[in-house]
Amino acid sequence: MKIVSIVGTRPNFMKIAPIVKEFKKHKIKHILVHTGQHYDFWMSKLFFNELKLPKPDEHLISSGAASRGVDQQRDFLKNLVKVALKRQKPNLVIVVGDVNSTVAGAEAAHELGIKVAHVEAGLRSFDMTMPEEINRIRTDAISDFLFTTEKSGNKNLLNEGIAKNKIFFVGNVMIDTLLKHRKKAKKSKILKELNLFNKGYCVLTLHRPGNVDNKKSFENMLSILEEVGKKIKIVFPLHPRTRKNIKTLGLNGRMRKISNLVLTRPFGYLDFLCLMDNSKFVLTDSGGIQEETTVLGVPCITLRNNTERPVTIEQGTNLLVSTNKNKIVQAVDKIIGGVNIKGKIPELWDGKAAARIVKILKNIKK
Numbered sequence: 449m450k451i452v453s454i455v456g457t458r459p460n461f462m463k464i465a466p467i468v469k470e471f472k473k474h475k476i477k478h479i480l481v482h483t484g485q486h487y488d489f490w491m492s493k494l495f496f497n498e499l500k501l502p503k504p505d506e507h508l509i510s511s512g513a514a515s516r517g518v519d520q521q522r523d524f525l526k527n528l529v530k531v532a533l534k535r536q537k538p539n540l541v542i543v544v545g546d547v548n549s550t551v552a553g554a555e556a557a558h559e560l561g562i563k564v565a566h567v568e569a570g571l572r573s574f575d576m577t578m579p580e581e582i583n584r585i586r587t588d589a590i591s592d593f594l595f596t597t598e599k600s601g602n603k604n605l606l607n608e609g610i611a612k613n614k615i616f617f618v619g620n621v622m623i624d625t626l627l628k629h630r631k632k633a634k635k636s637k638i639l640k641e642l643n644l645f646n647k648g649y650c651v652l653t654l655h656r657p658g659n660v661d662n663k664k665s666f667e668n669m670l671s672i673l674e675e676v677g678k679k680i681k682i683v684f685p686l687h688p689r690t691r692k693n694i695k696t697l698g699l700n701g702r703m704r705k706i707s708n709l710v711l712t713r714p715f716g717y718l719d720f721l722c723l724m725d726n727s728k729f730v731l732t733d734s735g736g737i738q739e740e741t742t743v744l745g746v747p748c749i750t751l752r753n754n755t756e757r758p759v760t761i762e763q764g765t766n767l768l769v770s771t772n773k774n775k776i777v778q779a780v781d782k783i784i785g786g787v788n789i790k791g792k793i794p795e796l797w798d799g800k801a802a803a804r805i806v807k808i809l810k811n812i813k814k
């Protein structure tokens with residue numbers, strides 16, 4: 449049995465790391481393919497170093513794909529992955545998450561007649577304007593093994609007519625990585641470096657096209673930050689998409705005037721984990737951060753109108769408050785005012801998801 453895993457973006461690296469470790473433990477022949485979708489040191493190499501991921505066996509040079517539209521980027525990546533798969537000839541391909549590299553990897557494998565396993569299957573925001581939602585649906589439709597993180601995923605897949613025997617509820621590999629690194633992250637010096645103290649600041653991440661690609665939406669975000677900045681320090685690591693858009697949309701001047709706003713480069717995994725863990729709350733439009741804050745027990749205000757991760761609202765510390773300024777400021781006031789946002793850890797988010805996945809894959813082999 450030869451397995452190829454395909455990764456390409458920052459959140460993929462945290463998800464594949466525990467699976468790679470399990471393969472090593474079970475002496476399973478494994479090849480790591482990096483599509484190159486994320487190519488900056490701060491978005492890629494740093495994570496390989498911190499998570500002790502092996503150097504990719506195939507590192508496809510696809511930075512040229514980034515400047516293209518979503519559809520062209522998917523096709524571009526798919527063709528690159530196909531070449532790598534023809535070289536490697538695996539029996540199974542693993543893809544994780546919902547980014548363009550995920551669907552490109554799944555479709556490349558499927559078109560070559562190779563079986564596909566999707567880790568983090570079944571999540572649905574039911575918002576077809578998100579490229580990630582299209583990626584999820586397309587990937588799940590052609591996957592042979594669908595590993596889910598929460599029960600809503602099983603339900604969504606069954607509703608879409610996916611056979612029950614292909615679906616496995618295994619828990620959350622991203623949380624495997626978080627639990628493994630939490631102690632180490634506590635030693636990070638980032639609070640000292642940025643002159644922050646425990647619970648004396650919030651963390652903000654923003655990169656979804658819906659929030660930052662269009663001037664009106666981005667200006668709405670800035671007006672929210674102007675209000676929040678009057679109440680608490682905001683640490684804002686800039687994603688490359690966001691950084692570029694601030695410049696092209698001409699928002700630099702207004703941004704720089706916001707009080708209490710600390711703009712930084714993207715952080716590594718350990719520094720960012722430390723920052724979230726010590727923050728009063730997190731403001732985000734990311735998917736994974738909604739899950740991580742739930743496990744850390746840190747309140748999370750999600751700057752979106754929907755989430756594909758309902759368990760973080762039903763059981764965790766996630767507050768889905770839309771992108772309405774008044775609603776967000778009210779939620780911030782509630783948290784700063786001391787209202788206790790309590791949650792519990794969702795089922796099977798216990799650090800053993802990768803072990804369950806590999807156990808299932810080993811049994812299939814027989």
Ligand code: UD1
Pocket residue numbers: 457458459485486487488489491492514515518546547548549579580655687688689692734735
């Ligand atoms: C991608 C994923 C998103 C995920 C996010 C995590 C898709 C459709 N989107 O969004 O789901 O949450 O990654 O970070 O796959 N860029 C750099 N340096 C890099 C990477 C990107 O400068 O290392 C630039 C690109 O040139 C491009 C922009 O950032 O202009 C966006 O990159 P892209 O890969 O299209 O998607 P992300 O916004 O990063």
